[in-house]
Amino acid sequence: MIEIKRYESELLSSNMYVIVEGKHAIVIDPFEDTVPAQGLKIDYIILTHEHYDHISGVNIWKEMTGAPVLCSKACAENIKNPKKNLAYYFKEFCELQTWMELDEIPTLDSEYSCSADQTFENEIDIKWWGHVFKLFEIPGHSLGSIGIMLDGKEFFSGDSLLENSEIDLRMPGGSRKKWKEIGSKRIKTIPEGTRIWPGHFKEFCLQQVVEDRR
Numbered sequence: 001m002i003e004i005k006r007y008e009s010e011l012l013s014s015n016m017y018v019i020v021e022g023k024h025a026i027v028i029d030p031f032e033d034t035v036p037a038q039g040l041k042i043d044y045i046i047l048t049h050e051h052y053d054h055i056s057g058v059n060i061w062k063e064m065t066g067a068p069v070l071c072s073k074a075c076a077e078n079i080k081n082p083k084k085n086l087a088y089y090f091k092e093f094c095e096l097q098t099w100m101e102l103d104e105i106p107t108l109d110s111e112y113s114c115s116a117d118q119t120f121e122n123e124i125d126i127k128w129w130g131h132v133f134k135l136f137e138i139p140g141h142s143l144g145s146i147g148i149m150l151d152g153k154e155f156f157s158g159d160s161l162l163e164n165s166e167i168d169l170r171m172p173g174g175s176r177k178k179w180k181e182i183g184s185k186r187i188k189t190i191p192e193g194t195r196i197w198p199g200h201f202k203e204f205c206l207q208q209v210v211e212d213r214r
């Protein structure tokens, strides 16, 4: 019986997910807290995209669990570079968030980088203990963004599908053109009723395809 656990980081409240089946688990977008890995064999570390708030735990999780890091080829390129994974600019991003008090901003590593072990282009299926993860590129918010569909029912969207909020295409490395041509079209193929597990905030059920998703 599969179980999806959500953990919120102090870094812009980004979500880390630990998907557990028996004693095995897959972690999506890890941050530094490795307590959720206890007693589990971590088979993969999967990244929804290259931004610092979604990758800050990659090095510590990799060191502790030995699990391979899997992401898109574009994401793998960008996580190696603190200017492309945005760690270099993150303090400024936090300060721009009006909902966050300045003294709440955690210590950030502006030189942070990490690396991937397996990459893919376009899409890939991962078979895992009786389940199937379908990973596919959805460029727009960032060039390395992907969506992760689990058993055709649960969708991990990173920052590319959030409840009641527009997708941010203006971050450095984002592309309105790719979003229009590729990313948004792939998002529109996700069926109604799918449970969405976003990169920030709580899960929700996809009710309808909003036409104005750019």
Ligand SMILES: [Zn+2]
Pocket (backbone or CB within 6 Å): 049, 051, 141, 159
């Ligand atoms: Zn992002």
